[in-house]
Amino acid sequence: MKTISKLIKYHIHLYMRSANMVMPITIYFILLYFFYSTYPVDIVSNFTLTMVTVFFAMTWIGFLFHNASDEIQDQLLILKIQNSICYYLSKVFFLLL
């Protein structure tokens, strides 16, 4: 578990240094602005739309994270911790965060 938390810290540091998060979050907030600034505000349909937008942004972030990972770096990390399952679990937990 200790190794996984260190790996998650590494993923967070690496991901925060990239600009990968900027576009999904910007688009998310722009869409939210449009949903809630149009009158009359329909609460139920706007909630549905928000959920769809969150799902869309999270999928986008997930794809960007997957694309940004380098195969060689993955291999080096797996070699260091000597457990590929632990490494991929750390990626899953990072995405869950």
Place this chain on the structure above:
Amino acid sequence: MDERLLDIKDMTKCYGKKEILRNINLSIHKGDSIALTGHNGSGKTTLLKIMAGLVNPTLGTINNPLHCLINYIPERFPPLNLTPRQYIRHMGLIEGLEGKEISRKSQELFESFFMEGMDNIPMKHLSKGTLQKVAVIQALLRTPSILLLDEPLSGQDIDSQNLFISLINRLRHQGTAIVLSCHEKFLVHRISSEVYEIANGNLTKILIDESSFIEDDTRMEIYHENHK
């Protein structure tokens, strides 16, 4: 020195229908230094990755009876968005080292590899040779039992090459087994005790041709003289 660290038995690796490595048998002992030579695409990197356990063989077995630590220095190191210092710190923590120990070791290695002033520049802005040094440093944070090196001198300057060679020889004397793939004869001569060639998927032990090394070393000396 006869402690067996890794055993490869009747190993074959195929990609699709193409046989890259055929019926490979090789034992690596403590303090061994093995060079793998061969043309580009002959399977040197694949063999190193199989030794590291990063690629599964199609047939045969790889035994690591002592569960020894294997570190790998890749040929192409990814230009990440972190600085070398941040990256090395993360690698040290992931390997289970203490913060103070990582700082001390990394400082020592950064200085040895003439990387002062470059350790706080994002790695994506560094040259290929400097990235290669970071790759070496991450592999030497903890002394491995087996060190696998894939074309370790590519892009490195002469001083760093010499330092690298003395560092590898020191590790070898401490009992680390070295397996490297390379094209430079002078490196093979100065580091390796055994040389194997991979051709047409077969691994063949070759005798070290001293005359060619002398010629190569003379060429290196001339190069050193010209670059003084």
